[in-house]
Each structure stands twice: as structure tokens, then as C-alpha cells.
Amino acid sequence: MYKEEGASIIGAAMEVHRTLGCGFLEKVYQEALEIALKSRCIPTEREKLIYITYKGIPLAQPYKADFVCHNDIILELKAVSKLDDVHRAQIVNYLKASGYQVGYLFNFGETRLKFERFINQKHRY
Known part of the structure; x- marks a missing residue:
């Protein structure tokens, strides 16, 4: 899913x-x-607001995606010494809440770029 785009x-x-x-x-x-x-020429929206619902009720506080590319891929950027499970949970939750299909977590804070790919297992809302 979205391998070329990724x-x-x-x-x-x-x-x-x-x-x-x-x-x-x-x-x-x-x-x-x-x-x-x-x-x-990658279609991208920077700091796209994504509105989240709780039990069908829209929350006032939106999530601000670092990027949404190709209208369906969330990019979450970090500049930390090491990625940890909190960062991974963040991108997984963003995928679930938004309904987007694919997410990438990038860490620019290490001597080599680190990235992980995540797939939303749920269908879009």
C-alpha cells in the first residue's frame, strides 16, 4: 500500500x-x-488539522499532522536521540483517529535517519 509513494x-x-x-x-x-x-512533486499539506471525535462527538482540540502526503499518508517528524514506544503509539493513534491508511515516523535526531512505517488496520470512518 503506497509503496512507490513511500x-x-x-x-x-x-x-x-x-x-x-x-x-x-x-x-x-x-x-x-x-x-x-x-x-x-509529492502532494503534501503541512501541519494539516485533523479533527478527532470521541463517541461520535467532535473534540474542540484538533491534532496537527506534521504532513499529510498523497491525501492519505501521515508523516510524523521527531528530532530526538532515540525513538521510543511513546512516539510509535502517537503515530498509531493518529492513524486510528484520522482514518488515514499509512503513516511514517521519522527521526532526524540520530546520526543516521531512522524511520518506521505504520499501516492503519481499520477502515476509514
Whole structure:
């Protein structure tokens, strides 16, 4: 599911990490990744608001996705020394809440870019 699109997104993230290295704040990588994604003609929305419901009731507090690409792929960026289960739980919950199909968790905070791919097992709401 979305393997070609995912490969292009990963390539853009690798380009950003190769150019900037580690040590910057997440917002720096977010801005650079937006440039890299657009230069590859990847349809993307930065900081897209995703509204969440609880028992069918819309919550006032939306989730702000770092990126949504191809209208169905969430990108969550981190710039931490190491990814942990809290970061993984975050992207899994975002996929469940949004109904999007695929998510990538990127960590620019290590000497090598780390990323993980997640699939939403539930159908869209």
C-alpha cells in the first residue's frame, strides 16, 4: 500500500538528513522536508488539522499532522536521540483517529535517519 509513494517520501527525508545532519530542532527539519517533498512533486499539506471525535462527538482540540502526503499518508517528524514506544503509539493513534491508511515516523535526531512505517488496520470512518 503506497509503496512507490513511500519510497519517494523516504528519499526526500534522506536528502534532508544527508544535507542537514542531526542536531537541529524538529521545525527546521519540517521546513526543509516541505521543500524536498515539493521539489519531488509529492502532494503534501503541512501541519494539516485533523479533527478527532470521541463517541461520535467532535473534540474542540484538533491534532496537527506534521504532513499529510498523497491525501492519505501521515508523516510524523521527531528530532530526538532515540525513538521510543511513546512516539510509535502517537503515530498509531493518529492513524486510528484520522482514518488515514499509512503513516511514517521519522527521526532526524540520530546520526543516521531512522524511520518506521505504520499501516492503519481499520477502515476509514
